[in-house]
Amino acid sequence: MSQSVSARAKAGHPGHPDQPGRPAPHRPAMPALALAALGIVYGDIGTSPLYTLQTVFDPANGLTLNALNVVGIVSLIVWSLTIVVSLKYVALILRANNHGEGGIMALLALAASSVATRPRLRHTLLGVGIMGAALFYGDSVITPAISVLSAVEGLEVAAPFLKTYVIPVTLVALVTLFMMQKRGTAGIGNIFGPVMVLWFIVLAVVGVVNMTRAPAILVALDPFTGLAFCLRHRWLAFVALGAVVLSLTGAEALYADMGHFGAKPIRLTWFGLVFPALALNYLGQGALLLADPGALQNPFYRLFPQWALYPMIVLSTIATVIASQAVISGTYSMTKQAMQLGFLPRMNVVYTSEREMGQIYVPGINWTLLAAVVAAVLGFGSSTALGSAYGIAVTGTMLITTVLTFFVVRYAWHYNWLLCVFATVFFFIIDATFFSANLLKLMQGGWFPLLIGLIIYTIMATWGRGWEMMRAEARVRAGTTPLQPYLAKLLARSPMRVGGTAIFLSADPDGVPHSLINNLQHNRVLHDRVIFVTVNNEEIPWVPASERVTVHALDSDCYQITITYGFMDEVDLPRALKASGLGFDSAETSYFLSRATVVPTRDSGMAMWRERLFAVMLHNVGNVAAYLKLPANRVIELGARVEI
Incomplete structure (x- = not known):
């Protein structure tokens, strides 16, 4: 892991054959x-x-x-x-x-x-x-x-x-x-x-x-x-x-x-x-x-x-x-x-x-x-x-x-x-x-x-466990409000629709994203097209383009999309969405994200000092929009408090 690990970054790993937009791979001769x-x-x-x-x-x-x-x-x-x-x-x-x-x-x-x-x-x-x-x-x-x-x-x-x-x-x-x-x-x-x-x-x-x-x-x-x-x-x-x-x-x-x-x-x-x-x-x-x-x-x-x-x-x-x-x-x-x-x-x-x-x-x-x-x-x-x-x-x-x-x-x-x-x-x-x-x-x-290994191990183990707990908590909160029944009730009330496409990121494809609830509470509108996106990471290096994106149609121009990456894939959400076949106008698309604020508790999970360490790391973590390669001027972040 180790995995050097890998000097591939220096040599330049060729574009994967299943990745659109990459040059076709060419395996040089043995010499x-x-x-x-x-x-x-x-x-x-x-x-x-x-x-x-x-x-x-x-x-x-x-x-x-x-x-x-x-x-x-x-x-x-x-x-x-x-x-x-x-x-x-x-x-x-x-x-x-x-x-x-x-x-x-x-x-x-x-x-x-x-x-x-x-x-x-x-x-x-x-x-x-x-x-x-x-x-x-x-x-x-x-x-x-x-x-x-x-x-x-x-x-x-x-x-x-x-x-x-x-x-x-x-x-x-x-x-x-x-x-x-x-x-x-x-x-x-x-x-x-x-x-x-x-x-x-x-x-x-x-x-x-x-x-x-x-x-x-x-x-x-x-x-x-x-x-x-x-x-x-x-x-x-x-x-x-x-x-x-x-x-x-x-x-x-x-x-x-x-x-x-x-x-x-x-x-x-x-x-x-x-x-x-x-x-x-x-x-x-x-x-x-x-x-x-x-x-x-x-x-x-x-x-x-x-x-x-x-x-x-x-x-x-x-x-x-x-x-x-x-x-x-x-x-x-x-x-x-x-x-x-x-x-x-x-x-x-x-x-x-x-x-x-x-x-x-x-x-x-x-x-x-x-x-x-x-x-x-x-x-x-x-x-x-x-x-x-x-x-x-x-x-x-x-x-x-x-x-x-x-x-x-x-x-x-x-x-x-x-x-x-x-x-x-x-x-x-x-x-x-x-x-x-x-x-x-x-x-x-x-x-x-x-000492270096112990510090890095503490960081990796704490982040891995904290991220798992936070995603589990998000799924529990989302799971209390299943997406399809919630959406059916929402559409039955004929909410005001505005032009464009709204993309809501969700940890659970079957639950209601917190960003959707916050947006409805504050803005009281629903876009003409609503897409719920879940990003999964698999324990394999590469996910073929044919398996990258799955689309499930819901009611009234609403869709569920699951995007899957391997641990060597380049994460690029807009490029993956274009491959969905739904057609996206970047000028008419808005991305709604939830930015979580972690609140350490003594009830369960990790030791208090590890929960506080995770909270500090999460607060200083790199911008999720940049990580997903989202256009900065089309991103709307809505806050959420998560107890772990």
């Missing part, structure tokens, strides 16, 4: 898809060699730098990539698509729908999934900070006197990156693929060159080497796993971006280039440390000759910006999904491309992320220190993905119970081990992403 996948999917995991081994052998972890330990750690890294990424994500989880979409929010929707007949289990899964999404926000703060900072730290290797410039240069790069978000990413996205191809080729070549310095590092390819390291050191090996997991950061992106590229290009690029390049580079770094233990200061940049340092600093910085961009854009995409699934308040979403609906920009998220990223860079000060904070967010999301996948495999795919349990327990033990190892770093920085 083009593979190149695009390299630029979008692998930025995060591809830049992990910048800091992983340096963090593992940080003196604070207590692991001595010697030949046996170096070979053992490299073996653990290579086989972690093999088991967690290749087997878990590429082989298994890429199959768990929600109508072609991936990511933790899509997985959550799929898992929840698979147990729809079990309300308590579904409620529990929603809570677990929301926590996974919340941890992804913590990941989206740490990734830009540690990635760009680790790249710029190459200045210390090239020229030690430049050390004082590392933090300022990092901040300038990050602030520039976030300020560019409002312009969209179509232009810069075109160069991502070729840059990452160059990056992985360089990783592989420099790894092979350095392996010749100590061929003994090839022993790391034996899985029993890593196992022997764990048995020999036990507690220290457990501690080291908290840093080894840094080599897996970005694995969620493989799943999150499945909707844009498809599983085949992601598998092709992983096995064809990314995995071999990463493995060779880690082996090369290990060989370098065997030959020159003094290279531990920065084993990645020490792989290169002096003349290549400045070009590599530039290339590394570009690669880390790509990694950061993917996570930032993925956060926008996940935020949009969470809003439409009812887990976040409405926020302003800017579509930065007229052709590609996936390119979005969420200003509120952008500036909040920037503030948190700057705080992380200033607070931690180095990529090694940030490494302690990074692992908890990553492993927490991976663990939750494994749990959700079990319910998909068992209840949606109906696989054999024992097979589901065996596969899940196998990956669960690995993920839980990594997560537990990172909990040891709670006081060294692990608290930071957990």
Whole structure:
């Protein structure tokens, strides 16, 4: 959820085939898809060699730098990539698509729908999934900070006197990156693929060159080497796993971006280039440390000759910006999904491309992320220190993905119970081990992403529950006055009719909207044509245009219309209404909305502080008219008080 989540916002998800007004989708040839996948999917995991081994052998972890330990750690890294990424994500989880979409929010929707007949289990899964999404926000703060900072730290290797410039240069790069978000990413996205191809080729070549310095590092390819390291050191090996997991950061992106590229290009690029390049580079770094233990200061940049340092600093910085961009854009995409699934308040979403609906920009998220990223860079000060904070967010999301996948495999795919349990327990033990190892770093920085996750979880859980309670209350109030009998009595009194079309939004298609009652009380008129509109959101990414709008005719030119969206659809109410076939003149159409004022009570529902938090969020929520893309000069809002 996670669902990056998804870098699709940067790449630009093509218009859905069932969406009117969008360009017809075109699936590029496999080489083009593979190149695009390299630029979008692998930025995060591809830049992990910048800091992983340096963090593992940080003196604070207590692991001595010697030949046996170096070979053992490299073996653990290579086989972690093999088991967690290749087997878990590429082989298994890429199959768990929600109508072609991936990511933790899509997985959550799929898992929840698979147990729809079990309300308590579904409620529990929603809570677990929301926590996974919340941890992804913590990941989206740490990734830009540690990635760009680790790249710029190459200045210390090239020229030690430049050390004082590392933090300022990092901040300038990050602030520039976030300020560019409002312009969209179509232009810069075109160069991502070729840059990452160059990056992985360089990783592989420099790894092979350095392996010749100590061929003994090839022993790391034996899985029993890593196992022997764990048995020999036990507690220290457990501690080291908290840093080894840094080599897996970005694995969620493989799943999150499945909707844009498809599983085949992601598998092709992983096995064809990314995995071999990463493995060779880690082996090369290990060989370098065997030959020159003094290279531990920065084993990645020490792989290169002096003349290549400045070009590599530039290339590394570009690669880390790509990694950061993917996570930032993925956060926008996940935020949009969470809003439409009812887990976040409405926020302003800017579509930065007229052709590609996936390119979005969420200003509120952008500036909040920037503030948190700057705080992380200033607070931690180095990529090694940030490494302690990074692992908890990553492993927490991976663990939750494994749990959700079990319910998909068992209840949606109906696989054999024992097979589901065996596969899940196998990956669960690995993920839980990594997560537990990172909990040891709670006081060294692990608290930071957990704090972010806790705050986001509180917001999402409170909004989701409060919104559910408010809609239930609205349905109860509407249900006490059924629509059709009320309308029949109203029309029997022959109320004064005025020209034009009135559209009343209602949470319950069978109940009387509060805005209609208020309008009749204050204005004492009824428009010539009256339409009651209910907007539903389904737990699927896309709703075909043929199923988007349903129309039911009532008496005297009155209609009920239900409009259904998926969590990846672009919400545009006027466009959907045009597809109803009723014909709308925008100059003669008025939209009547109810703006609720929540009154917290002690009777039932949530704790009082959560109800007050929900009331504050609802008061400051984004304009519903803007969210539905209603013309501002045709909207009439009528107030209502709702007790929860």
